[in-house]
Amino acid sequence: MVNKNRMNRVAAAMAAATLMSVAVPAASAEAAAVTPRIDLRVLVVDDGGSSVEAITAELRDTGVPYTRVDLGSGSRPVINAAYLSDTVDGRPRAKFQGVVLPNENPFGAGSAEMTALAAYETTYGIRQVDAYTWSHPGVGLEYTDNGGYSGTLDGTQAAVTAAGKTGPFGYLGGQVTFEDNSPLVPESYGFMGKPRTGYTSYLDAPVGSGRASLVGEYAHDGRSELVVTFGYNQYQQQFRLLARGIVEWLTQGVHLGQERNYFAVHVDDVFAPDARWSKELNCTPGDYACAGGEGQESTIRMTAADAQYAAQWQTSKNFKLDMLFNAGAGEEWKTEHGGVDAMTAQLVADRAKYRWMNHTYTHPFLGCVQDTTTSPWTCKKNAQGVIQYMSRAEISAQIRDNNNWAAAKGITTDRTELVTGEHSGLKTAPQQPVDNPNLAGALADNGVKWAGSDNSREPAQRAVGAALTVPRHPMNVYYNTGTNAEMADEYNWIYTSRADGGSGACEDNPATSTCLPAPLDVTTGYTNHIVPQEARTALRHVLANDPRPHYVHQSNLAEDRTLYPVLDQVLDAYRTLYAPSAPIVNQTMKDTGVEMTRRAAWDKAVANNQVTAYRIGKDVTVKAPSGVVAPITAPNGTKKQLLLGTADFGTAYAGTRSAWTGPELLQSAVTLKLL
Secondary structure (H helix, E strand, O other): OHHHHHHHHHHHHHHHHHHHOOOOOOOOHHHHHOOOEEEOOEEEEEOOOHHHHHHHHHHHHHOOOEEEEEOOOOOOOOOOHHHHEEEEOOEEEEOOOEEEEOOOOOOOOOOHHHHHHHHHHHHHOOEEEEOOOOOOHHHOEOOOOOOOEEEEOOOOEEEEOHHHHHOOOOOEOOEEEOOOOOOOOOOOEEEEEOEOOOEEEEEEEEEOOEEEEEEEEEEEOOEEEEEEOEOOOOOOHHHHHHHHHHHHHHHOOOEEOOOOOEOOEEEEEEOOOEEOOEOOOOEOEOEOOOOOOOOOOOEEOOOHHHHHHHHHHHHHHOOOOEEEEOHHHHHHHHHHOOOOOHHHHHHHHOHHHOEEEEOOOOOOOOOEOEEOOOOOOEEOEOOOOOEOEOOHHHHHHHHHHHHHHHHHOOOOEOOOEEOOHHHEOEOEOOOEOOOOOOHHHHHHHOOOOEEEEEOOOOOOOOEEOOEEEEEEEEOOOOOOOOOHHHHHHHHHHHHOOHHHOOOOHHHHOOOOOOOOOOOOOOOOHHHHHHHHHHHHHHHHHHOOOOOOOEEEEHHHHOOOOOHHHHHHHHHHHHHHHEOOOOOOEOOOHHHHHHHHHHHHHHHHHHHOOOOEEEEEOOEEEEEOOOOOOEEEEEOOOOEEEOOOOEEEOOEEEOOEEEEEEOOOOOOOOEEEEOO
């Protein structure tokens, strides 16, 4: 370790000497006389590492335009003064508002490109992110042998400093714990160093009797660098927590794109019973593919007590569930059980406490007519060999009758929203590779504009006639289980090898699933293994600016109420990690559909270079193609220019203000006035 640090010192000294010898030119007389234009675009210099890739993903997924320069490409542009700046309409222009580098100098000692970047940053006040570097004086930190640390960081309890809370990471609750998902696999490596003069620590962790920095700002020679001294990828929680602040710091709080933390939970099959998994048969009796299941069918359905608990839980967690209902299936159940249905009565009495969505009247399969004499099933064909589909009239009736039942019960629904049973009617590969040709017409007949789809099969939004899909994340809390033991048993069947008594599906498909090293204990396996794993997955979606809702089933609110431990972990963890300024956004499926539509249009406009956006002093101008609204983030106090006067811009979130916005009446561009 001593030898390694000595070598690091020599390398750092050489790099520091090189940078100190760079003559940074002063701003030209023209730049001094005229306020420069700063284009709202980020320059990313990419070395192929996971840290730069993670920041690039954050820019891409939040709608921030960027230009990527591949360091490994022989045909890449040379980063020089002409590449970085020019003059537009007699005004000096900085082509990039921020620079992301793999480290403080990826070009090598004495590089003309680093010289050009340093001069550019100094002249125009542009900030630089060093995506991953080590602790040394060249980035404002002591070597790790002077009160620091280098090594694995799994499980490290880092914290946002006072400067971080008043600076770029004020939206966080304070703690940033590094993931430690497996004791067998090192997941994070990095350096922690003590700050030197010019360095302000934003994230630190305990080292011995003191603390040392992991993220901070190094101000020197008229430049500012955000120094990150640990490696990461775009999926790790520690990066996801810091990603927003990295971009806010880089862009000085003014940029295209916006970010929210979304979480909505759809409970499918409300009022209907769900079939139960058989631990003896390792399948679900009632399913055509469950050999030997005839006569052993069993169902799971919420009770009135479960309905009361759902309402109480919502209140205690300040979180509203979406109830996707099948009224006709509920009426059938009621008829078969003496005409009494206390659960439905309870949910209807509490109807104002939930959001409601149409899931069709009796939950039939709305696609082709299924031939279940084979496994897997196939689409039936007529004598002419043409596939038979459920008719437009039958599909329309399923949508209409469910809406009418809800209206009669005083349940408010948005009739533009629909999720069909099993997402049926939409294409189902490989048996039904196209949508039911009658589906689009039935949606139009009932005014449906947003149709839920399965994100695991179709992650992209697409058109179904005049409607658009809204992909939903399936949660790994099975529809056909009502108890923790049933969940663990079915999980074991899916994820253990044949030698351990499982199906072996994980062995047959190693690219898509991993076998458990041993079966879970059916008594504790759900709470100890499945719940934390599923909560991590859901929280990862929440922290990734992903608006797609999650879906489960009413069976998960019954019996052992298996869903709540997962949701409790997600919500409790989130509210510990984030400050009240960044609440979870629990929005309707329609709003998610609109969000995804806007993102697609925006991404296309940016990719086609149809967006012009820049800042001149305190004025921000954004021009996009007609009909395309722009996502913009700006500091508190920002005003939007109206035809006459100004108005507060956007909505508050995470310490900034942001919105999708377009030009006002008789305007050709969005104009913002910074405070």
